[in-house]
Amino acid sequence: xxxxxxxxxxxxxxxxxxxxxxxxxxxxxxxxxxxxxxxxxxxxxxxxxxxxxxxxxxxxxxxxxxxxxxxxxxxxxxxxxxxxxxxxxxxxxxxxxxxxxxxxxxxxxxxx
Numbered sequence: 002x003x004x005x006x007x008x009x010x011x012x013x014x015x016x017x018x019x020x021x022x023x024x025x026x027x028x029x030x031x032x033x034x035x036x037x038x039x040x041x042x043x044x045x046x047x048x049x050x051x052x053x054x055x056x057x058x059x060x061x062x063x064x065x066x067x068x069x070x071x072x073x074x075x076x077x078x079x080x081x082x083x084x085x086x087x088x089x090x091x092x093x094x095x096x097x098x099x100x101x102x103x104x105x106x107x108x109x110x111x112x113x
Contacts, residue, residue, distance in 0.1 A: 066077035071084035078084055086093055086102035093100050094109035103112055 068077060068079045069081050069084075070077055071081070073087040074085055076085055082098075082100065088102070090105040091102040092105050092107065092109065093102055094112050096112070101112065103109070
C-alpha cells in the first residue's frame with residue numbers, strides 16, 4: 002500500500018513538473034505555433050517552428066492570366082493540359098489524362 006502512494010505521488014509530481022516546464026518555456030507555441038488570436042494583440046507575432054523566415058516570391062504575380070499559368074514555362078493557357086513542353090524541340094505525348102514531354106527525335110510509342 003505504501004508503494005502505491007509513493008508511485009502516485011511521483012506521477013502527480015511529474016505531471017505538475019511537466020506543466021510548469023511547459024508554461025515556463027511556452028512549449029505549446031514553440032511546437033505548434035501560437036494560434037490564440039487574443040494573446041497576439043499588441044504583441045509581435047511568432048513564427049511556428051519549421052516555417053521559413055524568408056518566403057520566396059513568385060514570378061507569376063506579374064503575368065496577366067485569367068486561366069492557368071504553366072509551372073515550367075510561365076505560359077498562360079486555358080487548362081493545364083494545354084501547357085507546352087519546356088524545350089521547343091520536345092514532343093508532347095499524352096498518357097491517360099496527362100502528358101509527358103520527350104525529346105523530339107523519340108516516338109511517343111517508345112514511351113507507352
